[in-house]
Each structure stands twice: as structure tokens, then as C-alpha cells.
Amino acid sequence: MxxxxxxxxxxxxxxxxxxxxxxxxxxxxxxxxxxxxxxxxxxxxxxxxxxxxxxxxxxxxxxxxxxxxxxxxxxxxxxxxxxxxxxxxxxxxxxxxxxxxxxxxxxxxxxxxxxxxxxxxxxxxxxxxxxxxxxxxxxxxxxxxxxxxxxxxxxxAVVDPAALHDLLDRVPARRALLPDDAGERLHRMGLRELRAVRALPADSVRRRFGLLLLQHLDRLYGNADDPLAYYAPPDRFDSRIELECEVESHTALLFPLRRMIGDLCTCLSIRDGGVQRFVLRLEHEGTHTDVEVGLLAAEREPAMLFELTRGRLERVQLGRPVVAMRLLVRELPPFVPATRDLFEVRMHQALPWSQLRERLRARLGDTAVHRVAPTSDPRPERAWRRVEGAAACIGQAPVRPSRPLWLLPKPIPLRDARLRIVAGPERLESGWWDGDEARRDYYILETSQGQRAWAFAPPGEQGGWMLHGWFA
Amino acid sequence: MAGIAVLESLLATQTLWHAGRATAGTADGESTGHANLDVLLPQRGWPRRALTELLLPADGVGELSLLLPTLARFTRAGATVVLVAPPYLPYAPAWQAAGVDLLQLEVIDATPRDALWAFEQCLRSGACAAVVGWPLQADAAALRRLQVAADSGGCVGFALRDRSHADNPSPAALRLEYSRDGQRTGAWHVRKCRGGPVPAQAFAAGAW
Missing domain, CATH: 3.40.1170.60 (MutS, DNA mismatch repair protein, domain I)
Structure with a gap:
């Protein structure tokens, strides 16, 4: 080395x-x-x-x-x-x-x-x-x-250990950075060069100057390993830019923002990390506004991060002038680049889904993009759930009679004079244990317009239909 | 003589479409999963890199059943399918039962104005195999944008709209309209298809 x-x-x-x-x-x-x-x-x-x-x-x-x-x-x-x-x-x-x-x-x-x-x-x-x-x-x-x-x-610059040896032997004891004042004391004793110090019996040197001096010499000459505390890049990022004047428009904030995002990405690439959640703090006189940016997966593409942050920033109402901006990242998770097939045919300007998803979330809101998954509850309104973020797998729904592809968020009354019952009833009685009891008879109905409705009536009745879904 | 020569050269370069003569259409469409419908369409399936418009008298007339074989095939192949601002909740157990891999099905909630933007973004990105949208406030210019976006993103786009738009011209490559015409079961009528004459027959949307 x-x-x-x-x-x-x-x-x-x-x-x-x-x-x-x-x-x-x-x-x-x-x-x-x-x-x-x-x-x-x-x-x-x-x-x-x-x-x-x-x-x-x-x-x-x-x-x-x-x-x-x-x-x-x-x-x-x-x-x-x-x-x-x-x-x-x-x-x-x-x-x-x-x-x-x-x-x-x-x-x-x-x-x-x-x-x-x-x-x-x-x-x-x-x-x-x-x-x-x-x-x-x-x-x-x-x-x-x-x-x-x-x-x-x-x-x-010395490369050869033997040459280093000769050179160090001629180094004045005062300049050899010996521990404490050992260098000065040795100098005064007449031991002007390290060669003379090394010629002394180790045991007496240890008694007079302590073990540290011998250790220092061993490490200096490479006879012993020199354990160093290595620098590790910090696992957070904090950058602040003070603006020259009070800013009240978004456009004036974009230039410093781009610079800060650029700094962040340099830091990320040095660490080989990514960023998933960060705060852009707009400082006013005495107070501040926080713009939270959260991604579903760690990213480090400067252009993309800038665009996302810009999207969030533009949705913020600047009530008071901004005097400084601060970019705070508390954690830098490892960045795993999306794997791509070498021979994959990709369109010019094609965007991977993860980036598209972040772009959509930046404008439509954090919860706008989701997936749906079935659950095992028999009540239709509880038989599904939203899945946000990455899900490794989605379970299989229990086998049940035919279910509609569209579900209404809330059942609504179905009024149609010419309803025709296609199938049913399917009795559903459930939920007595959690206070949200459901006792319904579900029917498949055909409306006068030809739609297939999934509606329920109170048990034993065939009227007062409540529409709950469409077989689309 | 000169005039005939010009006509022949035009026909040879296939820039003219000869009415009344069935052209051997290139069957490069994305199969709909309904053999009877595939036969009717000039590309033998949904046109790729293009927008398909479905015109409905009401929600729940079988529009999803028409699309599901295609969507299920895409998701099982690991490609992303996006629903942009659906009018109801896609009911997970039923979609799963129809063969859709729910891991690949993404749902986007958006207001009508944002929905159009999101629809275009998804079509243009190239990240999705198919995008299904319900553009409520789309005019001809907006549809034109969607059609161009689908083309540049190499995506199969489906716009589901109300039947009242049927009389307006549309830049979509394929337009299907659902109507019942007093019969018991309805049928899908092709109103426009790029690359061939409009078939006279309708596609009866099979038994439920």
C-alpha cells in the first residue's frame, strides 16, 4: 500500500x-x-x-x-x-x-x-x-x-520501503512527530536523528519514554500495522442555501433547488446510495414551511428527483416570502438499480414504471397510485384492500359465487321498474363479531338498459334493492 | 395513357385504398381473446400503438368482459396494465377470478382534469402494456393527444366514453359501440376501424 x-x-x-x-x-x-x-x-x-x-x-x-x-x-x-x-x-x-x-x-x-x-x-x-x-x-x-x-x-514521494528506511533514519528526532515531548527531549540528549534513537536498546527506551514511542517508530517504519479510523461518508444530507433576497414565486426557487438536488445526487453517487424520503424546508422570517417528498423506492436520478420536487413545490402556497432553502435527508437507503434486460427492446424516451409512478404521485398525491388485493372477509366492502408500495405477492381470494368486476364504494338504491332477476339469492350473513353486521340477500339483476347489476335486498324480500356492483 | 400509368403507380405503392376490394390486412393486432371479434377487425385484434374507443350506453354493459382477456394476458406476461380514474372500485376478487395478476394491475385515482393528464402520461411512458381510461372531459384535441401518446409510447389504449359521443368524429384507430336495438342481448358494432372497411356484422357479446 x-x-x-x-x-x-x-x-x-x-x-x-x-x-x-x-x-x-x-x-x-x-x-x-x-x-x-x-x-x-x-x-x-x-x-x-x-x-x-x-x-x-x-x-x-x-x-x-x-x-x-x-x-x-x-x-x-x-x-x-x-x-x-x-x-x-x-x-x-x-x-x-x-x-x-x-x-x-x-x-x-x-x-x-x-x-x-x-x-x-x-x-x-x-x-x-x-x-x-x-x-x-x-x-x-x-x-x-x-x-x-x-x-x-x-x-x-517514496515508493521503495528500503529507501524509506534510509530516509527516515536521517529524519531529525524533533521533526518525527514523536509522542508528547519525546522528540525535544531526545534532541537535547544529543540523539539528533531517528537512526540514533533506533539504535538504543528497546527496553531502556520503553522505560524512559513509554511504550508509545516504540509503537510510533514501529508504525513509522512499517514494522507494525497502523490501524486507522477510516472515513465513512455520513448517512444523512443537509444542505442550506440562503437566498439573496426575499422570494415570493416558485420559479425563483427552482434554480437553487436544482443546485441542491445536484449536490445531493453527487453525495448519493459517492455513497452508492439512493434517497427515498426527504424534506425541502422553505425558511421564512421566524418560521418555515416543510415540503415532504416521499418516493416508493430509492432513487438517485438528478433530473427525476428535481422534477418530482418541483411538482410538490408548485403545489405549495407561498404565503410568506422565502429567505432560505434547506434540503434535509435523514436516511440514505441503498440504491438498487432496476434490472434491465440487455436485449430488451425499449422505446426511445421510454420511462420505467417506477419513475412514471413517482411522477404521477408527485402531481396526484401520495395515495393516488395503488393496487388492489383480495382479502378473505365475506362482506364485499371488506373483501378487498388497497396496496401501496411494493408488494411481493398477492394472496388468492377464497372461491365464492360470481362477483361483479365493479364495486360501488357505497351501496345505493337501485330504482328501475323493469328489473329482471337473473340469479340469486345468495345469502350473506356475517360480521356479527365486529359490530358491522351484514345480513343481505344478493341477486344478479338486469336493468332495462341491459346492465347487469349486483344488488341486495333485506333477507327474504325481493324489493328495496340496494345496488352494490356492476357486472361489467 | 399517362393518367393510367399514374393510377397504377399509386396503387402499387399502396397509397390508395381500393374500395370494394378486400385488402389482405396485416394481422398484427393484439388478439382480443374473442375469436368472433378478431375476425371482424382488420388487424385481427386491438390495434397496437393506438387508441381504441368504446362507446357505452351505460356502465356495466360488459365493457370489462370485452377487455379482460387481453388485460389478463398482459398481466400474466408480467406487463403493467393501468386503470386511470375508473368510475367504480375494481373489485379485486372478481378481477383475480377473471385471470388478472393483480400485482401488475395499477389503479390511479384522479380528478377528471388530472385523469386526462395521467392517461396521457401512462400512454406516452412506454411503461405500460395497456392503459384503460374514462376521459370524461375529453374533446377531439384531447383524444388526438391520447392517440399520439399511445403511438409514441407503443401502448394499447382504451378510452371508455358515453355513447352520446358516437356522432362526433374521433381520432381513435378503432371505435366500438355497444347497442341493444331492442334485442335481448346487446352487441358491439364497429363504427370505425383504421386499415379496412367497417364490417357490417356486429359482435354479439356472448353469454354472461
Whole structure:
């Protein structure tokens, strides 16, 4: 395995600078307790004026009165590190953001796809530049060595383990990222290079510096496995866009919506997942409107998701102006593409049924598309049920005398002077156990227009017909 | 002489239909499941990629029995059949008893205005083998759209409408009208069929 380490020396500062219109203006990140504010990081313009990290805020103000101040937020730093891990996940399946201020990724497995290391390195640098993050990149056979080399010199790449061995032996002990202050102590003892440290008897090193130092060296040289916490893409999606002005029409919301759906689909394809249920939140001043979108199966086709969301959005009455939009997905179920026959003859522009169904549901309502299934209840109004969503199988109805193809939602009186009884009666007596008792004599009747009606009368009578279905 | 030559070339390219001479129609229709009806129709079945219009005096005169053999065959073959805004509830036990695989039968509830849209979407999608609709507010232009949608979606469409529309022209490829004419059992009369002359005979909708 070959590991690349992307060191981000000024992650917190870059995260702030990339959203400023003029990054070249002097800027300082402020940290520390309220009584003792100190500079956490400064950009080049501020550094040119003499500002340094660790300097007191009052001193900085004295040197450069008009420096822009931004509060340093350690959480935002971790958040950006996760963002970059997600970005790196595109280039490798093994990405770790375990160590602060850097991203480690395995690259050998990606050679086949992305080309040899120089090409990958150029690509990483190009994308990081576009994202606006200062970086140093190094590659080595172990992740820890890559991390150490990235700290020593930008662009260092070692492939051969023996060469790595020689190189590491010459690394100053102070720069080898040894645990705690071991590096400094070793340096002061006169052990300037790792070669000298490794030459010491292991037992006495362990007694003086603890087991961690030996472990670190073993992992650094690749003598022991280095278990890393690998980055896994989050199983939710949350994106928010603040609109420039108050929006009161649907059409103005469509452009940001398309961008958010596009982001969602990128995220879905990285995760190889789909989306089945999500919320589009339209934020007003102080309140919000939720537009729920639910699909019957997981999907990730951007055009389709956009069209569906648009359909739902357009049915919403915008009572108040919208100031921001937020797309919230709480779960990203696995996406199973519909299987298609290679030789299947498909029409140009043909739409699979699942997509058509979602399109219909988006406009007609969530419950508009359904199937029917028989149940075993003898009462006709209960002998069927609606089935929504995917059903694996539908049971067989019990064998009964002839039943009509059309059923009326509710029996209605049948008034016809020239009714002719074709068949019947069929006595139905049921439901005494659930309070919805039915005692009816069903007949098949022919009306004067030639229709075949399925109607019932009270037991023993042949009049007062109630129409319950048509034999169509 | 020149005139005769032109006529012959027109006949040769089959752009002219010679009245009174039975053309050997291509039997590429979707069998109706009723042998007597198949014989009457020029394609020997429901026209594919087209809209068929059934004109009824009232609901429940046997319109579903006419369609069911075809619909049942489609569903058993694993193809989707859609009912768009049916006027009543399709009664599951009876449909199942008629041989329909209910897994493939989709029912769409819609208001009359949306029903027309849904009907067209289903016809056009190519996802359905057959679509049965009850377009209440359809005018000639809407039917024309449905006919084009059925053609582009490669779908067999059935529009069930009231008999009062029989006198209006329709773009449907096949029109059948149910009437009883005072007899005990009614019959389906072909009012229009693309690709051949209208047969004089009617199809008696067999015993119930």
C-alpha cells in the first residue's frame, strides 16, 4: 500500500478566507479566553505587517489597527477536515481524517483508475487549489511516514520501503512527530536523528519514554500495522442555501433547488446510495414551511428527483416570502438499480414504471397510485384492500359465487321498474363479531338498459334493492 | 395513357385504398381473446400503438368482459396494465377470478382534469402494456393527444366514453359501440376501424 498525506497547515484560516470576497486583505483569527485574546493564525498580508500567531490582541491592534478579526472556531476546523475527507473519498476508498490538520489516503489502489502518482498528485493539488486550501503533499509506504515526510518537504514521494528506511533514519528526532515531548527531549540528549534513537536498546527506551514511542517508530517504519479510523461518508444530507433576497414565486426557487438536488445526487453517487424520503424546508422570517417528498423506492436520478420536487413545490402556497432553502435527508437507503434486460427492446424516451409512478404521485398525491388485493372477509366492502408500495405477492381470494368486476364504494338504491332477476339469492350473513353486521340477500339483476347489476335486498324480500356492483 | 400509368403507380405503392376490394390486412393486432371479434377487425385484434374507443350506453354493459382477456394476458406476461380514474372500485376478487395478476394491475385515482393528464402520461411512458381510461372531459384535441401518446409510447389504449359521443368524429384507430336495438342481448358494432372497411356484422357479446 502507498499512502499519501495531505497536510493542511492553515486549515482554519483557509476555511475563513475562501468565503471572503478579498482574501488578500489583512486578517487574523482570534482565539483564547476573553481576558487574554491571542492571534491564532494570520494571513500573509497581516504577517507582512508584523503580526504573528500567538501575539496578544492588543499588540496586534497596535501594529495594524485595521486588521479584520474573525473568531477561531475549532469545531469549524473539524468540520472542514471532514469536508476534505469527503472530497478525498473520491480518489480513494481508504481515507482517514484521524490526525488533526491532515488527510491520509491510500493511493496505490487508485493507480489503475487515475494513473500513476505524479498524475494523481497534480490532480489533488489542482482540486485543492480550486477549493482554496493551502496544502503539502507527500507519499510513502506507511501513513505515518507520509505524515512525517509531508511535514519535512512538500512533494516528497517514496515508493521503495528500503529507501524509506534510509530516509527516515536521517529524519531529525524533533521533526518525527514523536509522542508528547519525546522528540525535544531526545534532541537535547544529543540523539539528533531517528537512526540514533533506533539504535538504543528497546527496553531502556520503553522505560524512559513509554511504550508509545516504540509503537510510533514501529508504525513509522512499517514494522507494525497502523490501524486507522477510516472515513465513512455520513448517512444523512443537509444542505442550506440562503437566498439573496426575499422570494415570493416558485420559479425563483427552482434554480437553487436544482443546485441542491445536484449536490445531493453527487453525495448519493459517492455513497452508492439512493434517497427515498426527504424534506425541502422553505425558511421564512421566524418560521418555515416543510415540503415532504416521499418516493416508493430509492432513487438517485438528478433530473427525476428535481422534477418530482418541483411538482410538490408548485403545489405549495407561498404565503410568506422565502429567505432560505434547506434540503434535509435523514436516511440514505441503498440504491438498487432496476434490472434491465440487455436485449430488451425499449422505446426511445421510454420511462420505467417506477419513475412514471413517482411522477404521477408527485402531481396526484401520495395515495393516488395503488393496487388492489383480495382479502378473505365475506362482506364485499371488506373483501378487498388497497396496496401501496411494493408488494411481493398477492394472496388468492377464497372461491365464492360470481362477483361483479365493479364495486360501488357505497351501496345505493337501485330504482328501475323493469328489473329482471337473473340469479340469486345468495345469502350473506356475517360480521356479527365486529359490530358491522351484514345480513343481505344478493341477486344478479338486469336493468332495462341491459346492465347487469349486483344488488341486495333485506333477507327474504325481493324489493328495496340496494345496488352494490356492476357486472361489467 | 399517362393518367393510367399514374393510377397504377399509386396503387402499387399502396397509397390508395381500393374500395370494394378486400385488402389482405396485416394481422398484427393484439388478439382480443374473442375469436368472433378478431375476425371482424382488420388487424385481427386491438390495434397496437393506438387508441381504441368504446362507446357505452351505460356502465356495466360488459365493457370489462370485452377487455379482460387481453388485460389478463398482459398481466400474466408480467406487463403493467393501468386503470386511470375508473368510475367504480375494481373489485379485486372478481378481477383475480377473471385471470388478472393483480400485482401488475395499477389503479390511479384522479380528478377528471388530472385523469386526462395521467392517461396521457401512462400512454406516452412506454411503461405500460395497456392503459384503460374514462376521459370524461375529453374533446377531439384531447383524444388526438391520447392517440399520439399511445403511438409514441407503443401502448394499447382504451378510452371508455358515453355513447352520446358516437356522432362526433374521433381520432381513435378503432371505435366500438355497444347497442341493444331492442334485442335481448346487446352487441358491439364497429363504427370505425383504421386499415379496412367497417364490417357490417356486429359482435354479439356472448353469454354472461
Amino acid at each position: 502507498l499512502w499519501a498525506c495531505i497536510l493542511l497547515p492553515q486549515l482554519a484560516l483557509d476555511a475563513v478566507l475562501r468565503r471572503l470576497p478579498d482574501p488578500s486583505a489583512p486578517l487574523a483569527l482570534i482565539g483564547g479566553p476573553a481576558q487574554l485574546r491571542t492571534l491564532h493564525a494570520v494571513n500573509p498580508a497581516a504577517a507582512a505587517a508584523g503580526l504573528r500567531a500567538g501575539m496578544r490582541l492588543t499588540a496586534a491592534h497596535a501594529l495594524l489597527p485595521d486588521v479584520a478579526m474573525v473568531d477561531h472556531d475549532p469545531q469549524a476546523e473539524a468540520c472542514w477536515q471532514r469536508f476534505l475527507a469527503a472530497w478525498a473519498y473520491r480518489h480513494s476508498s481508504q481515507v482517514s481524517a484521524q490526525w488533526p490538520g491532515c488527510i491520509v489516503l491510500e493511493v496505490r489502489a487508485s493507480f489503475g483508475l487515475l494513473g500513476p502518482w505524479p498524475r494523481i498528485e497534480a490532480r489533488l493539488r489542482e482540486e485543492l487549489d480550486a477549493l482554496g486550501f493551502t496544502h503539502r503533499i507527500a507519499m510513502a509506504p506507511t501513513p505515518r511516514a507520509a505524515r512525517v515526510l509531508a511535514g519535512l518537504r512538500d512533494g516528497l
